[in-house]
Amino acid sequence: MIxxxxxxxxxDLKSNNDREWFLANQKSYLSAKSSFIEVIAGIIExxxxxxxxxxxxxxxxxxxxxNRDVRFSHNKSPYKTxxxxxxxxxxKKSFKAGLYVHLEPGLSFIGGGCYQPPAEILAPIRQEIxxxxxxxxxxxxxxxxxxxxxxxxxxDTLKNPPRGYDNLNEGIxxxxxxxxxxxxxxxxxxxxxxxxHKTVSEKLTHLLPLINxxxxxxxx
Numbered sequence: 001m002i003x004x005x006x007x008x009x010x011x012d013l014k015s016n017n018d019r020e021w022f023l024a025n026q027k028s029y030l031s032a033k034s035s036f037i038e039v040i041a042g043i044i045e046x047x048x049x050x051x052x053x054x055x056x057x058x059x060x061x062x063x064x065x066x067n068r069d070v071r072f073s074h075n076k077s078p079y080k081t082x083x084x085x086x087x088x089x090x091x092k093k094s095f096k097a098g099l100y101v102h103l104e105p106g107l108s109f110i111g112g113g114c115y116q117p118p119a120e121i122l123a124p125i126r127q128e129i130x131x132x133x134x135x136x137x138x139x140x141x142x143x144x145x146x147x148x149x150x151x152x153x154x155x156d157t158l159k160n161p162p163r164g165y166d167n168l169n170e171g172i173x174x175x176x177x178x179x180x181x182x183x184x185x186x187x188x189x190x191x192x193x194x195x196x197h198k199t200v201s202e203k204l205t206h207l208l209p210l211i212n213x214x215x216x217x218x219x220x
Contacts, residue, residue, distance in 0.1 A: 002039060002103065002191050006032040006083075011105045014081040022079060029066070036083040036103055037063060039197045043101065044087060046201035051208060053089045062087050082107070087204075090215075095121050097180070097214035099204050108191050110200055111149075112207040113181035114214045116156065121218050126162060126175045128217035133171040139213055140174075144206045149182035152210075156181075180214055182207065 009032040013022070022029065041059035048054040062085040070076045081104060088098025099112040114125065129136050139145065140152045156179040161167055165175050174180075184203055190196065 001035070001194050002196055003035055004192050006035050006103070007105050007188055007191065010081055010083070010103070013079060014105075017077040017079055017081065019078055033063070033066075033083065036085070039200075040085045040087070040101060042197040043201045043204065046198070047087065047099075047204065047208075050205050054087070057087065057089070059085070062092050064092065081105075096218060097211045099207060099211065101200065103191065105188055108186040108188070109183050110186070110203060111181055111183035112204065112211055113152075113179065115179045115181050117179075122178070124217040125180060125214055126165070128213070129171050129174050130165070130169065132213075133174075136171070136174065136213060139209045142206070142209070145182070145210070148203045148206050149184050151182070152177075153179065153181050153183060180210070182210065 005028070009025070009028045012025070013029075016022075037059045040062055044054055044057050044059055044062075048057075064080075064084045064086070066080050066083070068075075068078060068080055070078065083103040085101045086092035086098055087101070088094050088096065090096045090098070092098075095114070095117045097112070097114040100110065102109050102111075114121065117125070145151070152174070154173065154177065156177060157173075158176040158178060161169070161172055161176060165172060169175060186196075190199070193199070
């Protein structure tokens with residue numbers, strides 16, 4: 001489970017985001033990171049029971065580094081103030097659809113899908129939706145999907161239809177999307193509950209049909 005000390009560490013890091021403080025609190029960092037990895041391992045174990053695709057994924061390989069890349073950023077703070085994990089059968093750096101767990105005081109959430117993929121992945125997804133709109137609508141209108149995520153996020157979208165499509169297309173609202181994702185937020189109180197990993201596991205399970213549909217479009 002996620003302990004209150006893990007959230008406390010992230011809060012303190014936000015207020016003391018420098019190398020000297022971080023090195024002095026290395027023990028607290030390692031403890032917080034370890035608890036997050038354990039939660040991700042429990043989630044993966046649950047997902048593997050739903051799909052063999054998740055068998056063998058190592059939790060530690062899903063975790064993003066806490067060090068920030070400041071080379072091209074105006075924000076020169078050296079560390080992220082969150083823990084993040086990409087549970088993706090193609091690897092955490094893949095642009096293909098996957099699941100994500102974000103732990104940050106006051107801003108924790110889970111989600112999944114395909115976020116701003118490059119053209120070689122985006123185009124086949126749009127075509128798959130166009131060819132199999134009824135199936136796609138069944139997935140994103142599923143009562144469990146709606147209950148846990150409120151539906152597909154429709155904010156990251158083009159103003160005009162992409163090349164090859166027009167506004168008369170029945171699925172144009174989805175085809176115009178630049179990302180195909182859904183999210184669910186958690187309070188700090190939710191995060192430290194003993195059954196947090198079970199709650200997350202159950203919710204992520206309801207994203208698997210969307211993940212499978214999106215990745216099917218770019219299957220080799």
